Amino acid sequence: MQTVLSEDQEQFKHVVQRFFDTHSTTTAVRKLAETETGFDPLVWAQLSETLGLPGTHLSEQYGGHGFGPVELGIILEEMGRTLYCGPFFSSAVMAGYALELFGDDAAKIERLPQIADGSIRATLILDDLNHPSRVGGLIKATPAGALTGSAPIVLDGCSADVFIIVAQEDSGLGLFALASKAQGVEVAAQDSIDMTRKVARVTLNQAAGTRVGSVSPQDLNRFWDLTSVALAHEMIGGAARLLDETVEYTKGRYQFGRPIGSFQALKHRCADLLMSLEFAKAATHHAGFCLAANAQETIYPSMAKAMAADCFMDMARAAIQLRGGIGFTWENDTHLWFKRAKCDEVLLGAPYQHRARMIDILQEAQDVA
Amino acid sequence: MSHDQIRAELEAFLDAEFSPDLSLVEWRKRLLAAGWAAPLWPAAYFGRDFSQAEALVVSQVFAERQIVGAAQVGPRRLAAETILAHGTSEQKLRYLPKILTGEHAWCQLFSEPGSGSDLAGASTRAERKADHWLINGQKVWNTSAHHADFGILVARSNWDLPKHQGLSYFLIDMRQPGVEVRPLKQMNGHASFNEVFLTDARVPLDDLVGGEGKGWAVATTTLSIERQGFARGRSQGAPAAASAGRVYEELARELEIDNEPYTWYPQREGRPDLIMQRAQDTGAIENDVVRQEIAKLICLTEAARISANQVSAHQKSGGQGVLPAGSIGKLGASVIARHAAHVHTMISGASAMLSGPDSAADGVIAETLISVPAISIAGGTDEIQRNIIAERVLGMPKEQRMDTGPFRDIPRNGQ
Numbered sequence: 013m014q015t016v017l018s019e020d021q022e023q024f025k026h027v028v029q030r031f032f033d034t035h036s037t038t039t040a041v042r043k044l045a046e047t048e049t050g051f052d053p054l055v056w057a058q059l060s061e062t063l064g065l066p067g068t069h070l071s072e073q074y075g076g077h078g079f080g081p082v083e084l085g086i087i088l089e090e091m092g093r094t095l096y097c098g099p100f101f102s103s104a105v106m107a108g109y110a111l112e113l114f115g116d117d118a119a120k121i122e123r124l125p126q127i128a129d130g131s132i133r134a135t136l137i138l139d140d141l142n143h144p145s146r147v148g149g150l151i152k153a154t155p156a157g158a159l160t161g162s163a164p165i166v167l168d169g170c171s172a173d174v175f176i177i178v179a180q181e182d183s184g185l186g187l188f189a190l191a192s193k194a195q196g197v198e199v200a201a202q203d204s205i206d207m208t209r210k211v212a213r214v215t216l217n218q219a220a221g222t223r224v225g226s227v228s229p230q231d232l233n234r235f236w237d238l239t240s241v242a243l244a245h246e247m248i249g250g251a252a253r254l255l256d257e258t259v260e261y262t263k264g265r266y267q268f269g270r271p272i273g274s275f276q277a278l279k280h281r282c283a284d285l286l287m288s289l290e291f292a293k294a295a296t297h298h299a300g301f302c303l304a305a306n307a308q309e310t311i312y313p314s315m316a317k318a319m320a321a322d323c324f325m326d327m328a329r330a331a332i333q334l335r336g337g338i339g340f341t342w343e344n345d346t347h348l349w350f351k352r353a354k355c356d357e358v359l360l361g362a363p364y365q366h367r368a369r370m371i372d373i374l375q376e377a378q379d380v381a
Numbered sequence: 382m383s384h385d386q387i388r389a390e391l392e393a394f395l396d397a398e399f400s401p402d403l404s405l406v407e408w409r410k411r412l413l414a415a416g417w418a419a420p421l422w423p424a425a426y427f428g429r430d431f432s433q434a435e436a437l438v439v440s441q442v443f444a445e446r447q448i449v450g451a452a453q454v455g456p457r458r459l460a461a462e463t464i465l466a467h468g469t470s471e472q473k474l475r476y477l478p479k480i481l482t483g484e485h486a487w488c489q490l491f492s493e494p495g496s497g498s499d500l501a502g503a504s505t506r507a508e509r510k511a512d513h514w515l516i517n518g519q520k521v522w523n524t525s526a527h528h529a530d531f532g533i534l535v536a537r538s539n540w541d542l543p544k545h546q547g548l549s550y551f552l553i554d555m556r557q558p559g560v561e562v563r564p565l566k567q568m569n570g571h572a573s574f575n576e577v578f579l580t581d582a583r584v585p586l587d588d589l590v591g592g593e594g595k596g597w598a599v600a601t602t603t604l605s606i607e608r609q610g611f612a613r614g615r616s617q618g619a620p621a622a623a624s625a626g627r628v629y630e631e632l633a634r635e636l637e638i639d640n641e642p643y644t645w646y647p648q649r650e651g652r653p654d655l656i657m658q659r660a661q662d663t664g665a666i667e668n669d670v671v672r673q674e675i676a677k678l679i680c681l682t683e684a685a686r687i688s689a690n691q692v693s694a695h696q697k698s699g700g701q702g703v704l705p706a707g708s709i710g711k712l713g714a715s716v717i718a719r720h721a722a723h724v725h726t727m728i729s730g731a732s733a734m735l736s737g738p739d740s741a742a743d744g745v746i747a748e749t750l751i752s753v754p755a756i757s758i759a760g761g762t763d764e765i766q767r768n769i770i771a772e773r774v775l776g777m778p779k780e781q782r783m784d785t786g787p788f789r790d791i792p793r794n795g796q
């Protein structure tokens with residue numbers, strides 16, 4: 013198993029880094045935050061066509077590039093660092109992984125290439141975003157594929173072309189596809205704390221979905237692991253950016269005749285934050301390497317999600333605190349990351365839920381052994 | 382040399398030279414002569430210029446065949462590595478062999494009652510006489526000083542220079558009338574350390590390391606080796622002395638003396654390794670709050686382990702850039718120890734009060750609860766580690782100093 017990034021992966025990271033430094037400036041982020049769809053179609057086209065990013069982690073046989081969680085993590089780390097606004101997580105990660113893991117072959121052949129090349133923006137409708145065991149409580153499917161129910165939080169629900177939906181069937185969970193403009197579909201934008209990632213409520217009323225696969229509990233756990241680790245990468249990217257900028261701020265801000273970064277109270281807090289970041293990064297990268305190496309369930313994905321979430325949120329709190337009053341203003345950029353941190357913290361399970369899951373996994377492993 | 386060649390040469394050497402009936406010292410002399418005692422060291426000084434990977438082959442063979450290696454437990458390692466880095470050729474030839482054979486035990490004479498975290502504020506006096514240095518002062522926290530033949534000593538040779546520039550680094554013979562060693566009892570009941578009183582003690586002129594006034598640079602090397610040890614955990618570096626034969630019996634005696642100060646060291650690290658089993662045995666694992674705290678502990682211990690692996694993989698691949706490894710590892714060890722003690726307490730409940738025969742794990746847990754404060758202090762306090770991380774890794778501005786100018790003018794304790 014890998015321990016550190018390979019040379020090729022480091023090079024890929026530089027390419028991705030350059031792209032988002034250029035195309036996801038805070039000026040662009042602020043502008044997109046004020047729009048309804050929350051993304052720039054031109055940048056989306058570029059990252060899809062020039063760099064082929066949405067297909068990075070998807071299988072080559074379905075139009076992807078056949079890389080894995082590590083390369084996807086590299087992309088998301090840079091997206092988190094620059095707070096990229098766009099449907100990458102909803103379409104490439106959530107819908108892409110769902111189809112790849114749950115979809116039947118015909119559906120993958122038909123739909124994944126379009127997700128991989130960015131020509132279709134899909135999103136996944138999960139009626140619960142807290143814990144895999146709770147999925148399927150709100151959306152039901154009849155044997156004929158009529159979908160009824162409501163999901164309160166759908167990422168990029170207002171701008172997606174296609175919905176991929178997990179719904180409860182008579183026995184087990186099924187996977188369905190549905191055009192976002194189909195009959196019986198009602199999409200209502202939700203206000204989110206985080207204006208840089210758009211969410212919507214989607215209500216289905218006897219909507220005629222196409223059944224495209226089934227969702228076994230094992231596959232759903234694997235999906236949860238893959239998406240949680242992807243999100244953890246976004247979080248450590250954001251946290252690293254916050255630490256860099258906060259430390260720079262303390263070097264340049266003078267009070268009592270000296271830079272505030274020379275006060276131990278601030279130094280010690282920054283040192284603790286660096287340790288927490290190094291640990292969260294180690295956990296997240298390790299989780300990516302584990303997922304890439306095998307399909308066996310381990311504690312590491314949940315550990316990564318819990319640690320990255322706590323780290324990002326601690327970092328965001330400190331980033332505001334160490335700036336003092338200016339950090340609490342709308343004009344200062346810090347709140348943009350703070351709000352992303354808050355939403356990422358609870359998306360796909362809060363840290364306490366992932367910690368509980370770690371112990372569950374350890375105990376199950378013991379029972380098997 | 383390929384790993385197979387190393388293995389073959391070493392196996393042949395062991396077949397020809399090793400016998401359990403040798404005396405410990407005689408065996409180690411043979412190891413030393415063949416360069417197997419310290420394969421990482423330069424060939425000119427008893428080693429083989431091996432890489433970490435090559436040296437690993439050597440330790441694997443030693444472990445497989447239950448071969449006794451060079452003496453390495455305790456402060457003698459700090460002395461050896463420092464002499465290797467800064468000593469003169471004569472010092473290396475004179476002192477290193479008997480460190481490796483275990484004939485000489487060493488201790489570290491750095492901290493003083495008046496200078497703990499501020500190690501460069503040492504005020505033990507070193508006066509240059511015609512044919513020796515005359516040493517006067519007091520040292521403290523000296524592990525194994527009561528068994529030591531020699532000490533690595535930091536003392537002030539010039540009081541008119543700024544404090545870091547007035548220090549010199551010496552190798553001092555502990556078996557002389559001017560050196561008095563007294564044990565120091567700690568809050569956990571052990572006495573792993575000593576106070577050392579130096580009264581007109583003498584150091585030959587040849588036993589100055591790194592040059593007069595260069596003591597701080599040399600001491601920094603010792604301290605960084607010490608910190609690595611804290612971050613990595615203490616390696617015992619010797620096979621289980623269970624086999625029969627003179628060499629094993631002598632090793633067992635040596636280890637008993639060498640390891641005695643460290644018997645409680647696993648406890649100061651919080652014993653996170655015992656948590657899961659205890660939580661299951663007591664049923665505490667069923668409690669949701671305990672589960673959360675255990676998971677937090679696993680996050681910390683696993684992340685610290687993974688992070689250390691990633692750092693060493695990065696270094697092996699020749700990676701560049703500042704890596705905050707040492708200080709972060711040490712700070713992490715403190716956080717882990719505190720949290721582990723907290724979880725042990727949750728698991729024990731009221732019986733955490735007990736330290737006698739009825740206490741958990743035969744007193745190990747009680748000893749853990751009263752030993753963890755040490756890990757945040759020894760080898761550089763958490764606060765000092767945070768300063769190092771903030772200033773050297775994050776590049777934050779240095780604290781304003783009150784201790785510039787001639788050392789004699791700086792306010793000190795007891796003045």
